[in-house]
Amino acid sequence: MSHANAALTPRARLRLAQLVVERRWTYAAAAKMFMVAPRTAKKWADRYRAEGPAGMRDRSSRPRTSPTQTSPDLVRQIVRLRWRHRLGPVQIAGRLAMPASTVHAVLVRCRINRLSHIDRATGEPIRRYEHPHPGSLIHVDATKFGNIPDGGGHRYVGRQQGERNKRATTGLPKGADYKPRTGKAFAHTVIDDHSRLAYVEICTDEKADTAVGVLQRAVAWFTEHGVTVERVLSDNGSCYRSFAWRDACADLNIKHKRTRPYRPQTNGKIERFHRTLGEGWAYARFYNSEAERRAALPGWLHFYNHHRAHSAIGDQPPISRLTNVPGHHT
Incomplete structure (x- = not known):
């Protein structure tokens, strides 16, 4: 054109x-x-x-030679300072005695002009990926939320009233200090890598049998939506290293992959979803009890999957990337 x-x-x-x-x-x-x-x-x-x-036909307007282009050796020095020391164009220009505009042009050309594109731990450019079709890879993980006592938790009613609500809530276990404990809600989450379609269950623990049950029900749920799961990616939690998990993946004909130790970035899509889950559901508003919060989860999940615009997939909801959903074309 x-x-x-x-x-x-x-x-x-x-x-x-x-x-x-x-x-x-x-x-x-x-x-x-x-x-x-x-x-x-x-x-x-x-x-x-x-x-x-x-x-x-149109031809490239790029010149055959660029005599004034920054030399490869100088480019390597600029990139090294950016990666190892996270310096900006002005600081790099001061060290190398060259114009800051030239440094910025090199950083843009190398796609490291923004520090958000560089991993803090390694200094390497962040490599983003997306599998080609729904079901090619799903991410699994579990996150914890503190249960809410009757009358509301401390995030909305304050520490003192929150403690009074704990004491007034019947059936709560007590710790070594004889104070009531609300306990934790374990949210087992499953995300499809391509579409970002999400499945969530609230459980009482994160043991192997619980994780296996969530996986089996999640695969069945994805199947109902026309998605055949091929691979699953998890961290190195004990439930995902168990024989029960290995056998369940084999029975479901799913290949299991684990992230490198201490590299949660590899499972970053589900880590980001946990933040969205907390902001959009768990702590989004005042809940009078834990039962009320859990009752709100299915509605929020429907909103997330069917209506919430997702910036990573062109500001469309996750369900828009599924073209063979039952009843979609009737």
Whole structure:
């Protein structure tokens, strides 16, 4: 496709060249008809003689040589300072005695002009990935939320009232200090890598049998949505290293992969979902009890999967990436 400032399209260039070469028009006459300079008419006529219609296509405007381009050695020094010390263009320019604008141009060309693109732990550029179709990979993990006592938790009613609500809630176990404990809610989450479609269950623990049950029900849920799960990615938690988990993956014909130790970035999609889950559901508003909060989870999950715009998939909801959902085309 021609650029915005092109005077002629490939079709118009061909017509101009044919008038000159085949009908013997002069360069000036053909140029006048197409409102371009005679030199332009000569250029397209010469290309037509040499290459035929194929010569009318756009070519790169990149110069053959760039004598003033920053040398590869200097580029490596700039990149090394950026990766290892996370310096900005002005600081790098001061160390290397060169213009900051040149440093910025090099950083943009190397795609490390933003520090958010560089991993803090390794200094390497962050490598983002996305599997090609739904079910190619699912992420699994578990996160914990403190249960809410009757009357509301301390996030909304304050510490003192929250403690009073704990004492007033019946059936809570007591710790070594004889104070009531609300306990934890273990949210087992499953995310499809391609579509970001999410499945969540609230459980009382994160043991192997519990994780296996969640996986089996999640795979069945994805199957109902027309998604065949092929791989599953987890961290190195004990439940995911168990024989029960290994056998369950084999029974479901799913290949299990684990992240590198101490590298939660590899499972970053589900880690980010946990933050969204906390902000959008767990701590989004005042809940009068834990039962009320859990009752709100299915509605929020439906909103997340079917209506919430996801910036990573073009501001569309996750369900939009599933083209074979049952009932979708009826």
